[in-house]
Amino acid sequence: MALTQSLDAPKLYFQSRTRWRPVEIAFWLATLLPFALFPDYLILASQIAITALFALSLDLILGYAGIVSLGHAAFFGVGAYAAGLLSKYGWGEPITGLGAASLAAGIVGYATSFVICRFRHLALIMLTLGFGLMLEELANSAGWLTGGFDGLQGIDTWKLFGHFEFDLYGYVAYAYSLVVLFILFVFARRLIHSPFGLSLRGIRENYVRMPAIGAPSRAHIRTIYTISAAMAGIAGALLAQTTETLSLDSLGFERSAELLVILVLGGAGRLYGGLVGAVIYMIARDRFSGIEPQYWYFWIGVLLVTVVMVLPNGVLGGLAKLAARWSRA
Amino acid sequence: MTAPALSTRGLAKRFGSLVVAEDIAIELPAGVRYALIGPNGAGKTTLINLMTGMLRPDAGAIFLGPTDITALAPDERVRRGLVRTYQINSLFPHLTVLEAVTLVVCERRRVAQTWWWQLAAYSQEIDEAYEILNALTLGPVCHRVTRELPYGQQRLLEIALALATKPKVLLLDEPAAGVPREESKDLFAAIAGLSRDITVLFIEHDMDLVFRFASRVIVMVGGRVLVEGTPAEIAADPRVRAVYLGKARHDGALQRNLAGNAP
Numbered sequence: 001m002a003l004t005q006s007l008d009a010p011k012l013y014f015q016s017r018t019r020w021r022p023v024e025i026a027f028w029l030a031t032l033l034p035f036a037l038f039p040d041y042l043i044l045a046s047q048i049a050i051t052a053l054f055a056l057s058l059d060l061i062l063g064y065a066g067i068v069s070l071g072h073a074a075f076f077g078v079g080a081y082a083a084g085l086l087s088k089y090g091w092g093e094p095i096t097g098l099g100a101a102s103l104a105a106g107i108v109g110y111a112t113s114f115v116i117c118r119f120r121h122l123a124l125i126m127l128t129l130g131f132g133l134m135l136e137e138l139a140n141s142a143g144w145l146t147g148g149f150d151g152l153q154g155i156d157t158w159k160l161f162g163h164f165e166f167d168l169y170g171y172v173a174y175a176y177s178l179v180v181l182f183i184l185f186v187f188a189r190r191l192i193h194s195p196f197g198l199s200l201r202g203i204r205e206n207y208v209r210m211p212a213i214g215a216p217s218r219a220h221i222r223t224i225y226t227i228s229a230a231m232a233g234i235a236g237a238l239l240a241q242t243t244e245t246l247s248l249d250s251l252g253f254e255r256s257a258e259l260l261v262i263l264v265l266g267g268a269g270r271l272y273g274g275l276v277g278a279v280i281y282m283i284a285r286d287r288f289s290g291i292e293p294q295y296w297y298f299w300i301g302v303l304l305v306t307v308v309m310v311l312p313n314g315v316l317g318g319l320a321k322l323a324a325r326w327s328r329a
Numbered sequence: 330m331t332a333p334a335l336s337t338r339g340l341a342k343r344f345g346s347l348v349v350a351e352d353i354a355i356e357l358p359a360g361v362r363y364a365l366i367g368p369n370g371a372g373k374t375t376l377i378n379l380m381t382g383m384l385r386p387d388a389g390a391i392f393l394g395p396t397d398i399t400a401l402a403p404d405e406r407v408r409r410g411l412v413r414t415y416q417i418n419s420l421f422p423h424l425t426v427l428e429a430v431t432l433v434v435c436e437r438r439r440v441a442q443t444w445w446w447q448l449a450a451y452s453q454e455i456d457e458a459y460e461i462l463n464a465l466t467l468g469p470v471c472h473r474v475t476r477e478l479p480y481g482q483q484r485l486l487e488i489a490l491a492l493a494t495k496p497k498v499l500l501l502d503e504p505a506a507g508v509p510r511e512e513s514k515d516l517f518a519a520i521a522g523l524s525r526d527i528t529v530l531f532i533e534h535d536m537d538l539v540f541r542f543a544s545r546v547i548v549m550v551g552g553r554v555l556v557e558g559t560p561a562e563i564a565a566d567p568r569v570r571a572v573y574l575g576k577a578r579h580d581g582a583l584q585r586n587l588a589g590n591a592p
Contacts, residue, residue: 010427010455010456010458010459011449011452011456013425013427013472014431014447014448014449014455017448017449018447018448018449190444190445191444191445193447193448193449194444194446194447195432195442195443195444195448195451195454196441196442196444197444197448198431198435198441198448199435199436199441201421201423201424201428201432202421202424202429202432205421205422205424206419206421206422208419209415209419209420209421209490210404211403211404211407212381212383212403212404212407212412212413212415212419213407213412213432213433213490213491213494214404214407214408214412214436214437214494215404215432215433215436215441216404217404219442220441223444227444
């Protein structure tokens with residue numbers, strides 16, 4: 001009896017890691033609260049869900065494979081313009097729009113992944129930054145297609161499932177964004193707990209050792225980079241479809257930098273880090289820009305410096321530490 | 330006569346004007362325990378780096394069995410059975426011990442590309458990893474996070490990671506480096522207990538361990554192979570004695586050992 005137990009134990013460990021914890025279920029139930037408590041803020045809630053999805057896509061490459069990117073908005077933008085253009089030129093069905101956006105962003109991600117997988121650290125930051133800038137200027141110069149500096153006009157999103165009209169209060173927008181976020185979160189969560197997810201953590205923990213255990217790191221990086229790009233593209237498409245406006249900001253450098261801030265605030269490599277970071281950042285931005293319309297970036301800066309100094313693993317890292325201390329006491 | 334498990338021909342490497350390997354031709358027959366010795370800077374680790382593909386040779390060729398592997402990438406060599414460990418621990422600090430070895434087993438069994446099924450479903454892989462850990466006495470600590478392990482157990486994990494690739498040829502770069510003398514004997518006992526299907530080459534400075542665990546010895550000096558033979562032949566070789574006597578001040582312990590083990 002004792003023997004069979006000890007043989008089962010190793011597997012039980014992996015099973016226990018994949019189980020949904022009560023705090024996770026509570027988190028997802030809490031995402032429904034805005035419908036009841038803050039019906040005036042559903043537009044903001046929808047933007048938070050979209051940003052959370054975008055941050056989740058960055059977490060997959062940064063938090064799990066150690067790929068630092070300062071150009072992730074490129075994929076967000078490709079997805080947004082793919083969905084926006086599709087809608088402008090006659091096909092405004094939202095679900096297929098998401099599919100087209102993920103395909104377009106995934107293809108761009110796959111193409112650039114062949115360069116990305118060969119570099120690490122600072123070189124990688126510069127490469128992703130460079131790709132982002134190139135795409136931003138391409139979109140700017142192709143004004144006939146993208147509307148250039150003036151933004152893309154004439155996006156018309158059809159009813160969801162031919163039934164739910166996107167309303168002014170954001171009921172449908174938030175429900176739609178939230179469901180897409182949840183589905184892709186479940187997908188990301190499965191991926192992290194798969195053998196592939198373990199290999200990604202190996203790459204983050206010791207990139208140099210991976211070839212010495214026979215692991216094709218570059219192939220792994222190409223795969224996760226493509227998946228992450230496709231996910232960012234879906235986030236972009238959600239923004240284009242729910243707001244029906246699109247400007248060059250959506251793929252600019254500032255959005256990439258902002259995203260990195262969000263993930264660092266929340267805590268990278270924890271799946272929920274990007275989600276929590278998005279909630280904190282977007283609400284803080286909403287409040288600060290109301291109080292101090294001109295200088296609100298100052299307060300974002302204060303927030304960032306404080307979190308990095310006090311909680312080096314982000315808000316979630318701090319909470320995890322607190323929980324560990326509590327359970328020990 | 331079957332092909333040797335691992336062999337090199339005319340292997341050479343230089344960094345600028347510094348020759349780190351020159352005309353190295355060695356043959357490791359299958360199943361043999363080889364020790365690679367030589368003074369510091371003799372090019373022992375460089376030779377391992379060349380054989381495993383971490384460095385590209387300027388000239389020469391490397392064969393795994395009958396196959397020329399000189400042009401293959403390091404991870405491809407590992408998949409074909411040529412595996413190394415590191416003198417300085419190169420582990421996965423935040424993975425648990427079991428996770429780290431399971432990672433290697435999954436890579437070997439080509440399931441590391443799957444991202445839909447959960448790890449817990451791969452019980453064969455997990456069990457195999459656990460068995461490897463048990464064989465190396467790491468079973469009881471398999472859920473510890475790697476960086477929290479005592480140093481001696483980290484050295485064992487270094488070997489466990491290599492074993493999980495199912496090597497044909499295992500190159501151990503000072504497996505007992507930094508381990509207290511008593512523990513290093515246990516460590517080498519574990520190495521001696523490895524299957525005879527595995528050909529082992531280890532770098533070691535402690536001559537006691539070399540003479541106890543190696544069936545043959547290669548001596549390197551200045552990037553070249555000086556001599557190769559049984560431990561007794563090496564201990565009696567005047568050239569080897571000259572090398573170590575000439576460096577008596579640096580390698581006093583080594584020289585004492587060499588003299589002490591002469592038949």
